[in-house]
Amino acid sequence: MTDGSVTVRVPAKVNVQLAVGGLRPDGFHGLANVFLAVGLHDEVTATPADSLRLTVGGPDAAAVPLDGTNLAARAARALAAHHGLAAPGVHLHLAKDIPVAGGMAGGSADAAGALVACDALWGTRTPRAELLALCAELGSDVPFSLLGEAALGRGRGELLTPLPVGGTFHWVFAVADGGLSTPEVYRECDRLRAAAGTGATVDAVPEPEPSPALLAALRDGDSAALAAALSSAGAGGGSSNDLQAAALSLRPSLADTLEAGTAAGALAGLVSGSGPTCAFLTGGAAEAEAVAAALAESGTCRTARPTTSPAPGATLLP
Numbered sequence: 001m002t003d004g005s006v007t008v009r010v011p012a013k014v015n016v017q018l019a020v021g022g023l024r025p026d027g028f029h030g031l032a033n034v035f036l037a038v039g040l041h042d043e044v045t046a047t048p049a050d051s052l053r054l055t056v057g058g059p060d061a062a063a064v065p066l067d068g069t070n071l072a073a074r075a076a077r078a079l080a081a082h083h084g085l086a087a088p089g090v091h092l093h094l095a096k097d098i099p100v101a102g103g104m105a106g107g108s109a110d111a112a113g114a115l116v117a118c119d120a121l122w123g124t125r126t127p128r129a130e131l132l133a134l135c136a137e138l139g140s141d142v143p144f145s146l147l148g149e150a151a152l153g154r155g156r157g158e159l160l161t162p163l164p165v166g167g168t169f170h171w172v173f174a175v176a177d178g179g180l181s182t183p184e185v186y187r188e189c190d191r192l193r194a195a196a197g198t199g200a201t202v203d204a205v206p207e208p209e210p211s212p213a214l215l216a217a218l219r220d221g222d223s224a225a226l227a228a229a230l231s232s233a234g235a236g237g238g239s240s241n242d243l244q245a246a247a248l249s250l251r252p253s254l255a256d257t258l259e260a261g262t263a264a265g266a267l268a269g270l271v272s273g274s275g276p277t278c279a280f281l282t283g284g285a286a287e288a289e290a291v292a293a294a295l296a297e298s299g300t301c302r303t304a305r306p307t308t309s310p311a312p313g314a315t316l317l318p
């Protein structure tokens with residue numbers, strides 16, 4: 001137990017591959033989800049308090065729910081319950097830089113950050129395996145926010161195998177105005193599959209598999225090879241992200257964003273997770289700056305952020 005406050009830094013993610021299987025009876029989709037942590041971060045600060053209190057700062061603060069549905073608040077309650085603590089006495093402050101409802105696991109990052117911050121504040125010393133299990137109960141992407149770097153997620157995305165990454169990749173993230181709801185994007189994916197006559201359930205959709213070429217490109221740190229895989233590894237439609245067609249169907253203007261980024265010299269562009277953020281892989285730091293400037297100029301996004309990957313998972317700041 002510490003008397004002061006503790007701060008945890010947590011990265012955003014991009015799914016370099018999101019292969020979506022059929023709708024399972026439990027309402028989730030089986031995935032082959034290749035997560036890559038990137039250098040946009042939220043910071044979660046935990047300070048002793050009499051009861052659970054939540055505040056949020058950052059440009060998108062107004063879009064973050066402050067009620068009991070907030071994933072960081074749920075994480076604090078879950079950790080307290082796990083250790084039989086009567087009530088989670090903590091003030092959590094979320095300094096948000098990750099786009100809200102942007103397909104970059106911002107809410108999941110806050111949940112993983114809150115778990116690690118409360119664990120340090122309360123001195124509960126939860127073993128890593130137990131933290132990962134708590135993460136999985138909070139959401140499919142939360143275990144990866146704890147782990148960071150790169151990993152293959154199976155099941156609904158929560159069963160992680162770390163992946164080797166052989167170099168630095170340079171990205172630009174085009175942040176949209178307003179978010180997209182993840183369940184709605186999955187529902188649209190199912191609707192498009194049903195409309196195409198292929199069916200949307202587990203028996204109709206092939207088991208999702210990671211692309212060997214994409215995993216090799218990551219392992220080799222080869223941007224050109226990764227760009228080729230981002231544009232071809234999917235089930236169709238020229239993207240390794242099977243949710244891309246659904247995000248574009250719900251937000252057709254994202255096609256303009258993708259076009260603007262590739263016209264500006266990105267090696268490849270794709271929707272990040274369930275969107276609406278678009279991710280662009282570039283050839284280096286200077287190229288990323290140039291693509292970000294062109295995207296900002298294009299008027300097809302709210303802001304464009306250059307950054308690199310991989311990035312460490314949830315980290316306690318000194």
Ligand code: C5P
Nearest residue numbers: 027028029139140141156157182183186
């Ligand atoms: O696990 P999480 O709470 O992040 O999931 C949010 C929603 O996204 C789920 O309720 C479900 O509708 C959808 N989802 C899915 N298949 C997954 C992960 C999420 O259908 N593998």
